Amino acid sequence: MQTQDTSQAGPGPRYRTVAVIGAGAMGKGIAQIAAQAGSVVRFFDAHGPALERALPEIGSQWDRMVEKGRLDAAAGAACKQRLVAAAGLRDLADCELVVEAIVENLDAKKSLFAELESIVAPGAVLATNTSSLSVTAIGAGLKEPRRLAGYHFFNPVPLMKVVEVIAGLQTDPAVCEGLAAYARQMGHTPVRAADTPGFIVNHAGRGYNTEALRIVAEGVADFATIDRILKDQVGFRLGPFELMDLTGLDVSHPVMESIYRQYYDEPRYRPSALAAQRAAGGVVGRKAGEGFYRYIDGKAQVPAEPPVPQVEELPPVWVSTRAARRAELFQLLKALGAKVETGQSPSMNALTLVAPLGFDVTTVAVVDRHDPARTIGIDMLVEDAATKRRVLATNPATRTDMRDAAHALFARDGKAVSVIRDSAGFVTQRVVATIVNIASDMCQQGVCSPADLETAVTLGLGYPLGPLAMGNRWGPDNMLEVLFNMQTVYGDPRYRPSPWLRRRGAIGLSLLHEEA
Incomplete structure (x- = not known):
């Protein structure tokens, strides 16, 4: 030719x-x-x-x-x-x-x-x-x-x-x-x-929606809460459920299924039965008048956030010795006026605060022998000064008074607070790590260059950062820890880290780094 x-x-x-x-x-x-x-x-x-x-x-x-x-x-x-x-x-x-x-x-x-x-x-x-x-x-x-x-x-x-x-x-x-x-x-x-299936944009975009759907399916939080968290903590313009309503599940769900099947049921791309049911029922999004939200005159009817509980007296707070960003967490508690305990273990009345990466609150409470009734988790992946929202997680045994006290404490300065049920990786950790992991594996497979991947995703999906830059922003080592620990909790190969991420995270290289 x-x-x-x-x-x-x-x-x-x-x-x-x-x-x-x-x-x-x-x-x-x-x-x-x-x-x-x-x-x-x-x-x-x-x-x-x-x-x-x-x-x-x-x-x-x-x-x-x-x-x-x-x-x-x-x-x-x-x-x-x-x-x-x-x-x-x-x-x-x-x-x-x-x-x-x-x-x-x-x-x-x-x-x-x-x-x-x-x-x-x-x-x-x-x-x-x-x-x-x-x-x-x-x-x-x-x-x-x-x-x-x-x-x-x-x-x-x-x-x-x-x-x-x-x-x-x-x-x-x-x-x-x-x-x-x-x-x-x-x-x-x-x-x-x-x-390759999905090329760049449709391939790289799998993690945002499918992981958010898994979080809902586990009963961790509702659609609006997940959308608020990912917009306020990471900076996405639209939450995953807002995005799927805009695109329409009749369009987006078949793409999820197609990529999953073309990769011979690769767990990283596994779609959601929840989305399949809604697509089959015609509850596909804004154009149908109802999706994950109801729409009146084209406007989503978003439920109001729960009010901050009124608590007369806050308990003292003890911070786990293995908490992520522990020093920063102490500074935050001091700024909020909390009574902080500094002993080797919490007193019988203290709220026990854990901040895991990838683990759920239950696992940390059991391993570290904390009283689960008084244990609450806080997501510290994103620096507190950089986030518009704090996210707390209870475990199945957390007492209502401890949950309300933690909510009231962390809302003292007017910053938004979401309280979710127990989840390995909260919301932000697991969604971001999934996005970063899929992007890393695309580079490992040679689907595209790291630079083209970043360009395609920022222009094609409107992410605040490209997936690899996102991983660099919050640390390849942190992404690895989140994925390893999530895989431990769930036993799901969906969360196995890509070799690209494992090797660069292990030796402190940028995820954008290409071998000579």
Whole structure:
């Protein structure tokens, strides 16, 4: 196969004539940005009415951009001239690039590309916008699978400024170089991914939702509490249940199942029966009026937080000798005006405070021989000054008066407090560690480079930090401790640490570090 030099994009568009097949949301977005990049775009959909609706919708987008001053009038008019409806596949014969954005069905995509291969020129590049299917499988029946690559955009395409460029097993590297160069011309950031289930973004995003669902399924906390904790402690813009309601479980749950099955039931990606039930029942999110939250006029009905208990007299507090951030915890208790005991063991009236990494409160109370009725856990993974919320955990034996006293004490300065039931790793520890572990294993597998993983996740998922930077922020050694201890508590291989994380955590290396 002959391909053009792709080392430099040149003054004009990398592909002068581009075909986009599929007039759904993704196809419309790709056609819009390709025309804005200066390419003539031949737009086709086998369902004629869909194409008829799509053309004026794209034109309206350019009109709005002109009105807002983001595009001048002449440029808007030129974009409209470059967008041309195609009557059939034969009209695409002169296209240098064909981007497919049809239904997510392997047979349909294979059939389309087999037909296209006999129509377009031998040097034309074929690209699939698949989000979950194997690029290698799509190209397996082609005479020239070397010219097919994945080109996965995100919805809405004009606003989501990242695109995954995926090489199948037989893809010519020059094809991916050309697609990456063209992505930059369209104003997007290309990231390179191996042909693996979920590619980068859908793969890396598994931990956030699936671990939150497991926490709910264990009865640890409700949807709103988990959302509040992860927004206030980590800085996520949307909690996992808000996010799933926005996306819709009819979209997100099949992706969870697909990635899990494609990895032959790898425990790290195990989906949730809770989500499957809701998806089957049509309780899929905002568009249905009900998901994890109910919606009235499009607004989530979020239950109010429990009030801070009124406690007449607070008991003295004794801090476990093995508490994480113990010195910082002492300083916090002093600032809150607590009566702190400093003996080798707590008095009979003291509230016993533990701060484990990865273990649950019950395990610590048993191992350290604390009275479980007076033992409360506090999550100290995130520095207190950096968090908007403190999280406490009871154990099954914790007395109500001790629970209320701890809540009242830690809310004394006005900072929000959530009290959850016992959980190995609380909420933040287990969700963050799961995200970091999956990302680490993606690097171990060679799915992508650490740098591309960070870029893809921050742009594609809007995380406050990339997963590897998140692990560095709270310590690879802490992530390891959380995972090892969670695996001990649950006995679940889901939490086994990736070799990438284990080795870098053991020798104090950044998770972004690549071997020479």
